[in-house]
Amino acid sequence: MDFLNPVINGFAVVLEPMNLLYCLIGVVIGMLIGVLPGLGPAATIAILLPLTYNVEPVTAIIMLAGIFYGAQYGGTITSVLLRLPGEASSVVTVFDGYQMAKQGRAGTALGLASIGSFIGGTAAIIGLTFLAPIVASFALDFGPAEYTALALLGILLVATISSGSKTKALIAAALGLLLATVGRDIFTGENRFTFGSLELADGIDFVPIAMGIFGLGEIMYNLEERHRAAKAPSAVANVWPSRSDLKQASGAIGRGSVLGFFLGILPGGGATIASMASYAMEKKRAKQPERFGKGAPEGVAGPETANNAAATSSFIPLLTLGIPANATMALMFGALLIQGVTPGPQLVEQDPGLFWGVVNSMYIGNILLLIMSLPLVGIFVKILRVRAAILAPITALITLLGAYTINNSMFDVTLVVVFGIVGYLMKKFGFEPGPLVLAFVLGSLLESSLRRALLVFGGDPLGFFSRPISATLLIVFVLVAALPGIRSALAKRKTTVPAQTAATEIKEKV
Amino acid sequence: MSPVQAASPVSGGGNSSSTVSSAGNGTNDLPLAEPDDLTPEQLAAQWEEEKPPAAGALANVGSSLVVIGVGIGAVVLSIAMGLGTPAAPQPGLWPFLISCVMVVLGLFQLIIGRHNRDAEKFTRMSVAPLTGLVTLAAMVALMPVAGFELPALVLCIIWMRFLGGETWRSTLVVSAVVVAAFYGIFVMALNTSIPHLF
Numbered sequence: 086m087d088f089l090n091p092v093i094n095g096f097a098v099v100l101e102p103m104n105l106l107y108c109l110i111g112v113v114i115g116m117l118i119g120v121l122p123g124l125g126p127a128a129t130i131a132i133l134l135p136l137t138y139n140v141e142p143v144t145a146i147i148m149l150a151g152i153f154y155g156a157q158y159g160g161t162i163t164s165v166l167l168r169l170p171g172e173a174s175s176v177v178t179v180f181d182g183y184q185m186a187k188q189g190r191a192g193t194a195l196g197l198a199s200i201g202s203f204i205g206g207t208a209a210i211i212g213l214t215f216l217a218p219i220v221a222s223f224a225l226d227f228g229p230a231e232y233t234a235l236a237l238l239g240i241l242l243v244a245t246i247s248s249g250s251k252t253k254a255l256i257a258a259a260l261g262l263l264l265a266t267v268g269r270d271i272f273t274g275e276n277r278f279t280f281g282s283l284e285l286a287d288g289i290d291f292v293p294i295a296m297g298i299f300g301l302g303e304i305m306y307n308l309e310e311r312h313r314a315a316k317a318p319s320a321v322a323n324v325w326p327s328r329s330d331l332k333q334a335s336g337a338i339g340r341g342s343v344l345g346f347f348l349g350i351l352p353g354g355g356a357t358i359a360s361m362a363s364y365a366m367e368k369k370r371a372k373q374p375e376r377f378g379k380g381a382p383e384g385v386a387g388p389e390t391a392n393n394a395a396a397t398s399s400f401i402p403l404l405t406l407g408i409p410a411n412a413t414m415a416l417m418f419g420a421l422l423i424q425g426v427t428p429g430p431q432l433v434e435q436d437p438g439l440f441w442g443v444v445n446s447m448y449i450g451n452i453l454l455l456i457m458s459l460p461l462v463g464i465f466v467k468i469l470r471v472r473a474a475i476l477a478p479i480t481a482l483i484t485l486l487g488a489y490t491i492n493n494s495m496f497d498v499t500l501v502v503v504f505g506i507v508g509y510l511m512k513k514f515g516f517e518p519g520p521l522v523l524a525f526v527l528g529s530l531l532e533s534s535l536r537r538a539l540l541v542f543g544g545d546p547l548g549f550f551s552r553p554i555s556a557t558l559l560i561v562f563v564l565v566a567a568l569p570g571i572r573s574a575l576a577k578r579k580t581t582v583p584a585q586t587a588a589t590e591i592k593e594k595v
Numbered sequence: 596m597s598p599v600q601a602a603s604p605v606s607g608g609g610n611s612s613s614t615v616s617s618a619g620n621g622t623n624d625l626p627l628a629e630p631d632d633l634t635p636e637q638l639a640a641q642w643e644e645e646k647p648p649a650a651g652a653l654a655n656v657g658s659s660l661v662v663i664g665v666g667i668g669a670v671v672l673s674i675a676m677g678l679g680t681p682a683a684p685q686p687g688l689w690p691f692l693i694s695c696v697m698v699v700l701g702l703f704q705l706i707i708g709r710h711n712r713d714a715e716k717f718t719r720m721s722v723a724p725l726t727g728l729v730t731l732a733a734m735v736a737l738m739p740v741a742g743f744e745l746p747a748l749v750l751c752i753i754w755m756r757f758l759g760g761e762t763w764r765s766t767l768v769v770s771a772v773v774v775a776a777f778y779g780i781f782v783m784a785l786n787t788s789i790p791h792l793f
Contacts, residue, residue: 168638180638249713252704256662259697263669263690270686277676277686278669301731305724308758309647474759475769478751481727482773485734486743486781486789493788495739502731509724514650514658515713532689544682 091433092214095441099449104144104442111148112450115155116457119171120163120465123307123473124480126156126172127413127519131299132480134292134420135487142424143439147446149420153413154206154396154447157356158454161198161389162465165191174356174392177364181377181384188380192323193330197382198389199458200326201338205390206451208342209349209397213444216350217433221405224430229537230549234558236531239352239408241565244520246353251569253516261521264289265528272536284496291419292491293500294525298518299416300484301501302508304477324459330382337367337387345394350401355411359395360388397447403428404440408527412519415526422526647720649712659708662701669694723758730754742792743781748774 098104118129130149137145160172165182178198185194227235240262244254267278268288279285326334344366345359367387368377377384400417402410407429409415421428426439433440457465488501508518538555542548550556669690676687730753734746751770755761761769781787 250704250708250711252700252708253713256697256700256704259693259700260662260665262693263665263697266690266693272684273686275676275686277690278672305727308723308727308754309718309720472759472761474755474761475765477759478754478770479773481731481754482747482750482777485731486777489738489789490781490785490787495735498735498738502728502735505731506728509728513715513717513721514654515711515715516658535689536684539681539684544680546681 088218091437091441092445094437095445098143098438098442099147099446103140104147104446105449107140107144107148108151108446108450109453111151112155112158112453112457115152115157116159116454116465117468118152119156119159119161119175120468121471121473121476122163122169122171123476124303126153127416128299128303129156130413130416130420131295132484132487134295134416134423135490137420138423138491142421142426143442145420145424146417146439146443147450149417150400150443150447151450153417154393154450155454157389157393157396158199158202158458159465161202161385162195162458162462163469165194165198165385166466167469172356174360174396175389176357177360177388178385180364181379181381184378184380185382185385190380193326193382194385195462196324196326196459197330197334197386199324199455199462200331201334201341201386201390202393202458203451203455204338205342205345205392205394206397206447206454209346209394210444210447210451212346213398213401217401217405217440217444220401221430221433224406227406227430227554228552229534229541230552230555231558232534233531233538234549234555234562235406235408236527236534238558238562238565239402239410240520240524240527240531241562242351242353243411243523244353244517245565245569246358249515249517253514254520257511257516257518258520258524261524261526262528262531264294264521265525266532271529271533289500290491290497291422291526293488293497294504295416295419295522296484296488297501297504297506298508298511298522299412301481301505302512302518304481304484305505305509306512307473308477324462326382334382334386337363337383338390340366340370341387341390342394345391346398348391349395349398350410352402352408352410354395355399355413356392356396359391363387363391393451400444404432404443405430407432407530409523412522415519415523418526647718648716650714650716652709654714654716655708655711656705658714659701659705662704663698666694666697666701670698726758727754738790742790744774744778744792747777 099108114129114133115126118124118126124132130152133149133152137149140148156172157174160170160175161178161182163169163171164175164178165186168179168183170176170179182194182198185191224231240258241255244258245251263278265288267285269275269286270277276286341359341363344363345356348354348359348362349356364377364384364387367381367383368374371377371381371383399410399414402408403414403417407418407427409418418428426432426436484501485498488498489495491497511518511521538549539546542551549559673687673691673694676690677685678688678691679685681688730750734743734750737746748770751773752766755766755770756763778791778793781789782791
């Protein structure tokens, strides 16, 4: 029972009033931003990073995690009621959820989605509880060579799996790595790219970059009148699904939990991909696939379960390997670093309070969310009446004033605005901001691991292939990098390429 | 940013959902009825249409050249810092590697990305973010001199009235409340050192 002791102690951490309060704040904020189209969870987390400075690391991460998985619950509401996905991960819910609402079964759709989300989330926490320590103990032997390979692979996967142009995503990642080198070189102490500025000598902080590129960039992008005001529907009745509905959806919920859990662990995976994969799988498995798109309960339950399971399990690579699997996890990574905690395989052993506190807080968070999305759903539906025009200046001001409070300096505020412009232009020109922030976060780890590994290998880059794990990871890296080229070459040979059906292009909302 | 650009024209859907529900399940059988009855494919196509117009090849050339320019600049600066050898690297080696990758990717994008349609055109709508940016920059410039309250109030008014199309009444009321709330939170409650006038 030695294994379970720290798990149980983790509950003691969660039940501290402060942590419970922040868990509640986190899930309420998550639910709100999920309901409101516009800001995504990553942008919200970025904007609220200054809030985490004055609290304990575990409290901070509990709140940020709550925002992340809370948004998965909230995004469903607008998908079902208004055919407006609040989150990217709820886009496929629109197809059947809205049809169900049209048939007068909006309550059933929402109820199924929240029950599915709850089951998916809880199953993923249990999976996380058992899998994470195993992964962490496996990774304890990782040396600099393995970390180099792992970080490279992580960045590459996130860049290639993102929607849109892969080259542009890789360019964004390269820019992120380059920005991470600004400041004093850790090995020689020499200044790099500081252009004589004293403020830049310590490097660029993660928080202004994240707040600017994710937060302000997105606020400015949204100013281009992308959301017409949506009229809030009057009321949602009967959110408790009937027994037959539950029975019909139970298979989808079970499959969605498993699928979402595993897709969430993969770098570059995450909630959006999990929900799309689950929808595709349910449609394929169904005896009457033509019901899909016309209000099939499985089409709501499956994806909503999967996106929650994935949101939870994407904490595994972060907390056990120290490698964020997506942009939101990169923000968590940054938040932990600010607190002086380096996520990695030692975390479970050295800081069990933090590790299990965060993991177990998700049980509480999911229960809170279930309460909010079943009996209290009416309140959140009313929030849809708040207009984007009023929210935009408020979020912009929170960002600016929040940025000031980090170091009480106007320099940070200026940086936020500058990176806000960069983030806006990147979005405008089709560059995903996610890979940039992720690469920035991993940049110094990658450089120092690479240089340490090269010292060990006496400067021979082939040394990476002399260790089994790093060799495997690098071979996967090469395969992933070469895959698009091979595929397009094959496609060219086959001249009869079937016309691509209108693919649902869904951008990972950051 | 919402993945799906904006509401559909039928986003009065909120209303129709209630009307339809009263009509019962009958609507389900109507063949090709209202625009509400879209298959996922049609819906996706509709979302695609509502996206802002795609920018042309020029945008791709421009952004690729910026990338190549930044990359070359970084290459030059990295070489100036000294490269060293893999066994004994100088500070410039790692930035040199990244910036080389960046130049290559930029060239690749310049040639391959000609027909990509993922960039957005700047339209008349783009005046809004520009205005937003100007107000943000003005606020950053004025905050140390005039405190945050008045610039924040002006920013709120501009964003709500001119960018958001709120009525004057709600603009003024909400702006005043927002600034007062920020004053309460950041100055009175949290006691931060944000420059303030009052």
